[in-house]
Amino acid sequence: MTLEQQHPETQSVPINSAVVTPAVRTGPVIALLVASAFVVILNETIMGVALPRLMVDLDITAATAQWLTTGFLLTMAIVIPLTGYLLARFPLRRIYFTAMSLFTLGTLIAALAPGFEVLLAGRVVQASGTAIMMPLLMTTVLNVVEPSRRGRMMGVISIVIAVAPAIGPTVSGLILSVLDWRWMFWLVLPIAVLALSLGAVWVRNVTQTREARFDVASVVLSALGFGGLIFGLSSIGESASGHAPIPVWIPLVVGALSLAAFVARQLALQKSDAALLDLRTFRSRAFSLAVVLVVIVMSALFGSLILLPLYLQQVLGLDTLTVGLMLLPGGVLMGVIAPIVGALFDRFGPTPLVIPGMIVAAGALWGMTTFGTDTPVAWIIAVHMTLNLGLGCVFTPLLTSALGSLPSRLYSHGSATVSTLQQVAGAAGTALFITLMSVGAATAATEGADAVAATASGVHTAFLTGAIIATAAVLLTFFVRKPAPAEGAPPVVAH
Numbered sequence: 401m402t403l404e405q406q407h408p409e410t411q412s413v414p415i416n417s418a419v420v421t422p423a424v425r426t427g428p429v430i431a432l433l434v435a436s437a438f439v440v441i442l443n444e445t446i447m448g449v450a451l452p453r454l455m456v457d458l459d460i461t462a463a464t465a466q467w468l469t470t471g472f473l474l475t476m477a478i479v480i481p482l483t484g485y486l487l488a489r490f491p492l493r494r495i496y497f498t499a500m501s502l503f504t505l506g507t508l509i510a511a512l513a514p515g516f517e518v519l520l521a522g523r524v525v526q527a528s529g530t531a532i533m534m535p536l537l538m539t540t541v542l543n544v545v546e547p548s549r550r551g552r553m554m555g556v557i558s559i560v561i562a563v564a565p566a567i568g569p570t571v572s573g574l575i576l577s578v579l580d581w582r583w584m585f586w587l588v589l590p591i592a593v594l595a596l597s598l599g600a601v602w603v604r605n606v607t608q609t610r611e612a613r614f615d616v617a618s619v620v621l622s623a624l625g626f627g628g629l630i631f632g633l634s635s636i637g638e639s640a641s642g643h644a645p646i647p648v649w650i651p652l653v654v655g656a657l658s659l660a661a662f663v664a665r666q667l668a669l670q671k672s673d674a675a676l677l678d679l680r681t682f683r684s685r686a687f688s689l690a691v692v693l694v695v696i697v698m699s700a701l702f703g704s705l706i707l708l709p710l711y712l713q714q715v716l717g718l719d720t721l722t723v724g725l726m727l728l729p730g731g732v733l734m735g736v737i738a739p740i741v742g743a744l745f746d747r748f749g750p751t752p753l754v755i756p757g758m759i760v761a762a763g764a765l766w767g768m769t770t771f772g773t774d775t776p777v778a779w780i781i782a783v784h785m786t787l788n789l790g791l792g793c794v795f796t797p798l799l800t801s802a803l804g805s806l807p808s809r810l811y812s813h814g815s816a817t818v819s820t821l822q823q824v825a826g827a828a829g830t831a832l833f834i835t836l837m838s839v840g841a842a843t844a845a846t847e848g849a850d851a852v853a854a855t856a857s858g859v860h861t862a863f864l865t866g867a868i869i870a871t872a873a874v875l876l877t878f879f880v881r882k883p884a885p886a887e888g889a890p891p892v893v894a895h
């Protein structure tokens with residue numbers, strides 16, 4: 401009996417064929433994927449406001465505590481490269497239930513965690529499910545939504561990618577104001593179970609599958625490459641406080657060499673369409689440029705999201721509820737403008753949105769360099785909203801330009817590549833900002849500054865670096881163009 405006879409739902413199909421039949425209503429499927437992705441992505445940053453309390457309850461340092469966020473992002477960066485294979489090989493329904501089951505199990509483990517180690521393990525299991533959701537959502541949309549409407553739909557996806565992490569600190573702040581930190585997971589658990597239940601009713605196999613090779617060596621190299629780099633970056637912060645477990649250069653070198661070997665192996669395997677992550681996506685100039693900018697934007701977003709709560713609590717002495725409420729307007733603003741930006745992209749293309757958006761985001765980061773020990777709350781809220789406004793104008797055009805420039809046979813690999821680099825950038829931004837804060841604070845402390853002033857100095861150093869990087873990225877936005885329709889673009893419209 402052949403493989404196709406054993407598993408008829410995974411039969412190989414022509415890669416450029418239509419991927420959904422007219423009889424299938426894709427609207428409910430996409431709606432549930434969006435809602436589920438929002439819930440799981442929210443957990444990327446839900447720990448931010450909780451870190452100071454966890455540092456006390458679990459008796460850990462800031463550099464160690466930030467692994468609850470960095471470890472989550474790092475796990476995603478390791479798992480997401482697998483999704484190019486998973487989305488090609490297995491039907492949508494099976495992948496959805498796998499993702500949500502892992503997320504639900506991880507949430508339960510975290511809720512029951514007696515200490516840091518188990519809590520981190522729960523976050524890793526959560527992230528394993530979360531990692532599958534974003535590529536699954538993006539690939540499904542690319543396959544069932546016609547190109548002329550992708551801007552609007554990517555606007556909705558931007559709410560998931562950008563707004564969910566942005567309001568994570570607010571959600572955790574509200575919870576921590578009245579409940580123990582474990583309730584951040586107990587309250588999410590029934591929502592995850594509900595998503596699983598609705599999936600049994602709504603999720604259908606609206607995409608086709610084909611045979612795909614699973615390369616173990618690529619998985620190992622990917623894990624060592626991305627894991628080594630992020631572990632090395634995070635260890636710099638621990639080294640500044642005297643807690644680095646091993647010399648920082650070791651994981652950085654291992655990560656860089658492994659990543660180079662991973663790329664070389666993918667270049668070799670893709671000649672026979674056997675790559676775990678097909679890098680022919682980078683032959684598209686629009687894709688390559690957009691990905692570079694997405695990396696910069698995600699680094700700035702997650703770096704600021706991890707640093708702002710620490711600054712507001714440790715320097716200004718604000719409670720978790722106040723911090724959460726202060727960060728809420730920025731998240732709401734990004735959610736409000738996302739569909740509008742998507743519609744504007746469909747009409748005018750990316751250029752009129754990306755250039756001013758990046759300028760505004762860079763200006764906001766420069767504004768954050770003014771934060772000190774007596775900065776007015778109103779100014780902090782205004783600058784944070786400005787940052788989210790700028791980033792909100794950039795996300796949707798970049799994602800749509802990147803993925804829309806690819807032929808349909810590379811949709812799953814393009815989605816996996818973008819999602820991988822988003823999480824690597826988020827983890828790197830988190831590690832970089834925390835590292836710069838730790839180093840800056842340690843330097844100020846040796847010069848006689850008290851704890852509050854030293855932390856404020858470290859925050860200034862981190863935001864100054866972010867502002868410089870964002871300013872340099874403005875130059876790249878002038879080269880962003882709306883891509884021509886790619887070969888094999890599906891003519892199907894989601895209902």
